[in-house]
Amino acid sequence: MSLTFIFRAVLRDVPKASAVQQVQSFHAGCRLLAADKSLLVKLRKSTGYTFINCKKALEKFDNDISQAEAWLHEQAKKEGWSKATKLEGRKAKEGLIGLFVGDKAAVMVEVNCETDFVARNEKFQQLVKDVAFSTLAHQQSKSQHQDGYVKSLLAGEELSKLCVTDGSSLADRVAFAIGQLGENMSVRRAVSLSVPAEWSIGSYVHGSVSGQTEVVMGRYGALVVFQGGEEEERGTLGRKLGQHVVGEAPVSLGNMDDLPCGESETRLLPQVFLGDPSRTVAQYLRGQQARVLDFVRFQCGEKATEEDQAQ
Numbered sequence: 001m002s003l004t005f006i007f008r009a010v011l012r013d014v015p016k017a018s019a020v021q022q023v024q025s026f027h028a029g030c031r032l033l034a035a036d037k038s039l040l041v042k043l044r045k046s047t048g049y050t051f052i053n054c055k056k057a058l059e060k061f062d063n064d065i066s067q068a069e070a071w072l073h074e075q076a077k078k079e080g081w082s083k084a085t086k087l088e089g090r091k092a093k094e095g096l097i098g099l100f101v102g103d104k105a106a107v108m109v110e111v112n113c114e115t116d117f118v119a120r121n122e123k124f125q126q127l128v129k130d131v132a133f134s135t136l137a138h139q140q141s142k143s144q145h146q147d148g149y150v151k152s153l154l155a156g157e158e159l160s161k162l163c164v165t166d167g168s169s170l171a172d173r174v175a176f177a178i179g180q181l182g183e184n185m186s187v188r189r190a191v192s193l194s195v196p197a198e199w200s201i202g203s204y205v206h207g208s209v210s211g212q213t214e215v216v217m218g219r220y221g222a223l224v225v226f227q228g229g230e231e232e233e234r235g236t237l238g239r240k241l242g243q244h245v246v247g248e249a250p251v252s253l254g255n256m257d258d259l260p261c262g263e264s265e266t267r268l269l270p271q272v273f274l275g276d277p278s279r280t281v282a283q284y285l286r287g288q289q290a291r292v293l294d295f296v297r298f299q300c301g302e303k304a305t306e307e308d309q310a311q
Contacts, residue, residue, distance in 0.1 A: 036063045047072055049180075076179035077172060092184045093301035094119050097221035098128040099205050100136060100214065106201045107135045108221050109190040110298050114183040124185075125209065125217060127177045131187050132215045134162040134170055139192035148196055149225070151294065155189040191223070191296050199227050199293065202238020206246050220246045222297045228290035237288055244274040244281060245297050253292065256282045268295060 035058035043054045043065055049072050057068035095112035096119050109131045118124050139152055160171040174185050195201060205218040222245035229237045245268070254267030260280055265271050269282040269292070276284060285291055
């Protein structure tokens with residue numbers, strides 16, 4: 001039945017003044033409350049969603065900004081899962097390495113996307129932070145029951161199941177980011193370390209992202225576990241060792257007495273030291289009265305190693 005037929009029936013059966021009032025009331029009941037402009041600006045700024053979606057959310061919930069924001073997040077998550085399925089086959093080799101070093105504990109993660117453009121986006125960088133701190137919380141829960149040096153490598157499904165601060169999983173958070181940014185993304189791998197009191201953790205990130213200090217990010221990263229060295233110089237020592245690992249890409253530690261085998265040397269300790277080409281890494285460490293115990297190097301988008309594939 002058309003609206004015109006209803007209006008004519010109303011006008012025919014009731015006095016004119018009453019009919020006009022009822023028709024006006026009918027229109028008012030059907031009209032959605034227009035989105036408040038100031039709330040629209042606030043919602044766009046806080047969520048980063050499009051003008052159209054923010055307007056739709058505010059109109060849907062009569063300018064209740066809390067309900068509108070919750071609905072937008074839920075829609076983004078749903079759309080993210082749908083987009084994740086559609087984009088699953090697309091290569092995601094860009095992205096960032098994220099690195100955090102705390103008190104005798106550290107984490108390094110790799111999060112991938114399709115383009116460098118998205119890697120520079122604040123929302124993607126927030127995802128890298130979420131992965132880093134989720135991994136750190138997981139490490140801390142494990143190390144409470146273990147003494148000494150604890151090293152944990154995570155990848156794939158195990159990593160995606162970790163929880164973020166709001167209780168959702170990393171898989172949910174990735175889907176959320178995909179819904180916002182429209183590119184395929186993946187949380188590829190993470191390593192977490194905790195060391196005893198007498199050990200130290202050095203770190204270095206190359207090609208670092210400006211403005212990120214809590215979790216430093218870049219294309220390459222390294223963590224180096226070492227012992228010894230002058231206490232006031234350990235920060236510098238750890239950074240130099242991290243720079244060497246990033247620059248020279250060793251694949252194994254080697255021994256302090258190993259002889260170098262030339263430019264193709266892949267053992268860390270016999271390599272020519274990047275910070276002083278007149279000495280090997282082992283010779284440099286002897287001069288510092290220090291020794292390296294372990295190291296990890298990540299390069300964004302690099303081919304998976306046997307260790308990665310075993311995870």
